[in-house]
Amino acid sequence: MQPERGLEKKADAARKAAMAAFAGATGDQLRQLAQDAGLPLESETMRGPETGLVTVRGRIGGGGAVFNTGEATVTRATVRLPSGQIGHAFALGRDKEKVRLAAILDALWCSDETRPAVEQKIVLPLAQLATRADARKHAETAATRVDFFTMVRGED
Amino acid sequence: MYVAVKGGEAAIRNAHRLLADRRRGDRSVPALRLDQIVEQLGLGVDRVMSEGSLYDRELAALAIVQARGDLIEAIFLVRAYRTTLPRFGYTRPVDTAAMHAERRISATYKDLPGGQMLGPTFDYTHRLLDPELATGAPVEEPEQRDIEPEAMPRVSDLLAGEDLIESDGDLPAGHVTGDITREPLEFPLERDARLQALSRGDEGFLLALAYSTQRGYARSHPFVGEIRIGEVELELDVPELDFPVTLGRIRVTECQMVNQFKGSAKQPPQFTRGYGLVFGQSERKAMAMSLCDRALRARELGEDITAAAQDEEFVISHSDNVQATGFVxxxxxxxxxxxxxxxxxxxxxxxxxxxxxxxxxxxxxxxx
Known part of the structure; x- marks a missing residue:
């Protein structure tokens, strides 16, 4: 049965956010969280993990026509759980073990029984780490913000 | 007549062994680790990524060590490595307006939405050598300031309302984005292919050309509308998923140069623009790129081509330092x-x- 259009979109957004959290984590963070979560990590590797390139694109003037800026290394993997559930992962860099683990976590996220555990024990802590790191960086940058003031010249 | 000459194998082998020895240097000095280079020589790493045209900080650091700090040699190594990897596709265009900015300045507007943030800049330092750095003295944690994050619209969008500045560069509908890594260069180039070449071009070469435009060889009265440095998110469309997958973030530097333009029979006077976008924190390169981009638009804007910086074939054919070093x-x-x-x-x-x-x-x- 096809899920309703709106619901499908919502599911996509949540899965996209989870996959982004896996991709943004370091290999060590992901391994540690996966280990602590005690999730069943048994899986069969369908593709990869393999490293390749993506061509990074920008826009002329920031918002105009597209142009190719350069390449970046990306690693991808696809795994299948014993249940048959498939999981995919893509991340910048060349950490193959991290990406294979991310693909397993994606497959576990896609399985109804394990999704709450993955959300609670992996996605949420990673999102919190990322938010904290961003907030710190933002505050450090904000401290270099220029507050202009005008000297009173005393002419009147 | 072709005469095959053999010999030199032992000499080459021993030369490479000697190179490895000299690269390592005095064994009583600890060997450099890649994370030390990534963390402490970050702008050198950025330059190798930008001109090597490959975003991967650790690979760039490895190349720098292997090249004994010779950045052009390191760029060469990175370019060679790139050719060994399969290509997965083209990302969605990065959105620099949504950048997690670490620096953002404008020389044209004092007060602009999002503010001016100096970030980790060499500007306003006195360029005096600091002997303390040699002692490995501890370094203070940065100051923090609690300000609500504010949207940071691009300066070019602020001016656009009054039509005083040209829009972001558009190319004709149906134009297929050029890729100089896939097709041989054919002049004249469209602006997209030119920007790709400039983004990986040699910083020194582009800097000298940019300087020449300021000194009167294709003068364009430039202002830095805006420079921003920070991380942008990369997304890739893949067949196995119904949504673009997030790959992570990369750091880029963007420069919006605003230039005078007297107008033409068809167009009223308005500001024109040059654009720079490069990997990493590479402000000098992004500025030079935007000045060169503007100079190279001479033909499009109906300007007389009188200077080297306006000569597309000259600039683009000589901007790649891997090609240049190979032939020299x-x-x-x-x-x-x-x-x-x-x-x-x-x-x-x-x-x-x-x-x-x-x-x-x-x-x-x-x-x-």
């Missing part, structure tokens, strides 16, 4: 047979020359 440095490789042929030619020419002189002298004597 190949001169040191054996050219023994070539040179023997030239030597023979010069000998014959001299013999002819002397024979002519003798004949001339004899004829002259006879006439007298």
């Amino acid at each position: 440095e190949h001169l040191k490789l054996p050219h023994y047979v070539d040179f023997q042929a030239e030597l023979d030619l010069v000998r014959r020419m001299r013999a002819d020359h002397e024979a002519e002189n003798v004949t001339d002298a004899t004829t002259k004597e006879a006439a007298e």
